[in-house]
Amino acid sequence: MPSARMNPYWIVGIVSATAVTAAVAIPLSMPDRADVAVLGLPGAEVSPTALRDVVIASPRGYDGLSAALNGEPLPLRRDGDLVRPDIGELPEGGHTLVVTPPPGLFGEGEPARVLFRVDATPPELDVYPPEPVKRGTAGEIRGTAHGAVTVSAGDEQVRPNEDGEFALPIRAGLRSVTVTARDAAGNTAIQEVPVALRHPGMRAVHLTASAWASPTLREPVLDLVREGRIDTIQLDIKDESGQIGYASQVPMAQRIGANTGLYDARAALELLHSEGIHVVGRIVAFRDPVHGRAAWEAGEHDQVVQTSGGSAWSGGYGDYSFTNFADPEVREYNIALAEEAAELGFDDILWDYIRRPDGDVSQMVFPGLDTSPEESIATFLAESRAAIHRHGAFQGASVFGIAASRPTQIAQDIPAMSEHVDYVAPMVYPSHWGPGEYGVEDPESQPYDITARSLAEFQDLARQNGHSKVIPWLQAFSLRVPYGPDEVRAQIEAAEDLGIDSFLLWNAGCRYDPRALAPT
Structure with missing residues (x-):
């Protein structure tokens, strides 16, 4: 042989x-198999705990196998058919791992030498505030991620450029996006980024629940839509009387007898949406005599604004007229109505009387209030926004025209409120200004001038926090000065000259002259 x-x-x-x-x-x-192999290091850049995942394999067996880290002996332990180095976290910097196999029949084997660097510092992630995204469109998140090899959000992942800059697409409808920057060692920097929907804008008119129920008032408004003069209808949900226009399923509404059933909400929304109409649901928040009386008579006095003498505040509005915005149950009731309406399909929830009563605040008592009325109103909007946005609706807040310069007079701090709404809707009716306001001698007779000057200040205030839009309430009714198409158009043009292409027209009788509204 x-x-x-x-x-x-x-x-x-x-x-x-x-x-x-x-x-x-x-x-x-x-034949090309090494005498010893080091497995489990993901790359040349690793995290401080990288050696925890390292295993050593040798076809020569393990008797006599040895390892050294940076020239110092490295303890080893058996793990089944493998060997693991026994070491904790490593300091940042360069390291050398040398593993020597057992001697073979023909002498020493070839050691395995691994050079790697420990990096414990996550990338520097800076995400720029994203612009609001219009429903049905895609937006973009931009920022820098120095030291990162990838940046991801959801299912999207990109590589930053040499300057660390990146851009990621985002879709509308997300309330927030988690942006993750990862470096070669696996370190991550994570930032949760809120994503706001951009309100599409609107050319709207106000309708009460009873007006919607009346073909005589409803049909002319629908004609305005069909002629392209408006694209939005504001329909009352809960009005100044505290009554709800449809049959709400909110338990408190049923318990206190607030429902009227004047219209079928689902049927109304189905009809309006089939016509391509954006629908704003108006909820009068804290002027609510139905809720106020029911709470007072049930002995739940803390739910009602009171006088310093302990009686229910009226202030000329009627008995039990104002509920207490600081009371948890009052807040919960209004938010429950808003959430129900958003779930039904109202595109916006527009709060009205989102304020304290006007008058001497020193004579008012708000049980449970532990901050300023202004801050309490703002925190209510923060709470309601989450519930409303959860159902894909926008949130707006109607505010007094004087709130821009006198925020404490009715507890409407515009910058604070703007932080929590998609738009503020100032009621800048010319008839409501006194002579000389904003340097306008006779505001009611100068609709363009007073509208332009007052809205300019609201724009400045709303921009101080977030991306809140300004969508004004404009006057479509007459008081001391007759208001016809020219006066209404003057207000619309004043807003447009400021870059505001949206408006809501108010007429308590819900009658609107089509000549004031040019088709678009």
């Missing part, structure tokens, strides 16, 4: 076929 030199990785055997005899070497492992 021919002789053969024994290789530690090979075994020799004899085979015979058709009188041919030969020696055949059968590999126990691939």
Whole structure:
């Protein structure tokens, strides 16, 4: 039999076929297999705990196997058929791992030498506030991520450029996006980024629940839509009387007898949406004599604004007229109505009487109030926004015209409120200004001037926090000065000249002159 030199990785055997005899070497492992292998390091840049995932394999076995880290002996422990280095976290910087296999039949094996760098510093992530996104469109998140190899949000992932800049697409409808920057070592920097929907704007008129129920008042308004003069209808949900226009399923509404059933909300919304109409639901928040009386008579006096003498505040509005915005149950009731309406399909929830009563605040008592009335109103809007946005609706707040310059007079701090709404709706009716306001001698007779000057200040205030829009309430009724199409158009033009292409027209009788509204 021919002789053969024994290789530690090979075994020799004899085979015979058709009188041919030969020696055949059968590999126990691939001929290029290393004497020892270090497995589990993800790359040249690793985290401080990288060696926890490292395993060592050697076809020579493990008796006599040794390792050193940066020239110092490294403890090893058996883990089944493998060996693991026994070490904790490593300091940042460069390291050298050397693993020496056991001696073989023909001397020492070739050591495995691994150079790597420990990096414990996450990337520097800076996400710019994203612009609001219009419903049905895609937006974009931009920022810088120095030191990152990837930046991701949801299912999207990009590589930053050499300056660390990145851009990620985002879709409308998300309340927030988690942006994650990851470096080569696996360190991450994470930032939760709120994403606001951009309100589409509107050309709207006000309708009460009873007006919607009346074909005589409803049909002319629908004609304005069909002629392209308006694209939005504001329909009352709960009005100044505290009555709800449809049959609400909110338990408190049913308990206190607030429902009127004047219209079927689902049917109304289905009809309006089929016509392509944006529908704003108006909820009068804290002027609510139905709720106020029911709470007072049930002994729940804390739900009602009171006088310093302990009686229910009227202030000329009637008995039990104002509920207490600081009371948790009052807040919960209004938010429950808003959430129900948003779930039904109202596109916006527009708060009205989102304020304290006007008058001497020193004579008023708000049980449970532990901050300023202005801050309490703002925090209510923060609470309601989450509930409303959860159902895909926008939130707006109607505010007095004087709130821009006199926020404490009715507890409407415009910058604070703007932070929590998609738009503020100032009631800048020319007839409600006194002579000389904003330098306008006779505001009611100068609708363009007073509208332009007052709205300019609201724009400045609303921009101080977030991206809140200004959508004004404009006057479509007459008081001391007759208001016809020219006066209404003057207000619309004043808003447009400021870049405001949206408005809500108010007429308590719900009658609107089509000549004031040019088709678009």
